[in-house]
Amino acid sequence: xxxxxxxxxxxxxxxxDLRNAQTTPVTAPxxxxxxxxxxxxxxxxxxxxxxxxxxxxGGPKTKQAxxxxxxxxxxxxxxxxxxxxxxxxxxxxx
Numbered sequence: 001x002x003x004x005x006x007x008x009x010x011x012x013x014x015x016x017d018l019r020n021a022q023t024t025p026v027t028a029p030x031x032x033x034x035x036x037x038x039x040x041x042x043x044x045x046x047x048x049x050x051x052x053x054x055x056x057x058g059g060p061k062t063k064q065a066x067x068x069x070x071x072x073x074x075x076x077x078x079x080x081x082x083x084x085x086x087x088x089x090x091x092x093x094x
Contacts, residue, residue: 016081018063026058035081038089039065046072 016035018026026032036054039062043050048068052061063079070077073088 013081013083013086015083016058018058018066018079018081021058021063021079022060026062027056028058032056032058032062035066035089036062039069042069042089048072 013031013034014028016026016028016031033054033056035058036051036056039049039051040054043065046068049065049072050061051065052059066081066085067077067079069089070079070085075084075088
């Protein structure tokens with residue numbers, strides 16, 4: 001697993017909308033891979049954040065992991081990876 005630079009993540013990552021991931025998987029080169037890598041790291045403390053394989057495809061497992069992460073952080077469970085979610089994943093926010 002590659003190390004993710006938190007500064008580059010929070011300053012360059014785009015919003016990823018996973019609301020329709022059940023029927024239309026999302027692919028965004030590097031962005032979904034990075035999201036899955038960060039969720040996988042967070043899953044060491046909470047298995048509900050595990051997105052499954054790090055494959056760069058934002059499908060149902062990634063969507064569920066994002067929703068679980070948002071719920072655990074008292075964020076709206078909208079399945080949209082916003083700047084808040086990125087920042088929280090890299091530890092910039094409590």
